[in-house]
Amino acid sequence: MKKALIFSLAVIFGFALVMGCAPEEQAKTEEKAAAAPAPAKTTFVTIGTGGITGVYYPTGGAIAKIMNMKKDQYGIRATVESTGGSVFNVNAVMAGDLEFGVVQSDRQFQAINGMAEWKDKGKQEDLRAVFTIHPESITLVAAVDANIVTIEDLKGKRVNIGNPGSGQRQNSIDALTAAGIDYNTDITAESVKAAEAPGLLQDGRIDAFFYTVGHPAGNIKEATAGARKVRLVPITGPGIDKLIAENPYYAKATIPVSLYPGAENDADVETFGVKATFVTSAKVSDDVVYAITKEVFDNFDDFKKLHPAYIVLTKANMLEGQSAPIHPGAEKYYKEAGLK
8 A cells, every 4th residue: 555655656746747847848849840941842843845866855854954963952853754846845834734845946936926836826925935955957868769869859758747746847847838849739748756757767668757856866866777778858949048038937057967977978968947945934933944044054064065966055045046035034044144
């Protein structure tokens, strides 16, 4: 009985002691918690690109790589998505399904002005430019045994002009039309993705294909490395000159034949082209766009090394070729860096 009483008193005393100290300890714990920095909220952004054999996909990957190296600093985690190309990317950025997209300069022009695929939808007024990347040449690859030496020789041939939703499709149609060729009646037009075209050419299921791309491109290397001999066909002539003069987003371009030793060409190939641009929406935060712009430009030399197509880049020409308004986040960086 005595032992039980002593034990009970000890328990009560111990409980009282703990209760007496609890508020003080709790206060210290709360003070420490308040002083500790809150865990950074991660913002996830997705960059829409194109086929994995082109330059858009590694371009998106290069930008994501630069950003993810600083994910702890900015709280931004970037991922890359292979998509159908420029038109898809514009529409997905406008719908909020992508935060950024790589888009041909002609498609940027058409979207912001409510032309081409956006004629019925109207002007994409929330489209915002961030920066311009590499030049892209409209490239015509043809089988030697199909006897295609000029673009006019495509009449009566089986030609891939690009999948719906890609920027290259309209470029192909523009080039054909300028050369006096109706793609509906004068050729057998295929509409497959660029990644499938080299295989179709080598298998003899098409005679030629168009591809708007920065060089060197894996797609063209694949096409020129097969058993069936191919050549890069010049896209020139009075009609092409008129097309370039009438459309501010087109310019003459040259494809160095040295980039494709497997091609049956003796000289560089004359053509025309556009530029790849990096776009976003007005709804994407200034802080996110500022961070991406800053990291790409502050690491400019390293960025240029990430793909051979970037060799011609300068900070100045990365601000050219834009039709949509510059996003305020990018504008802020350009002014800080003395680029505007």
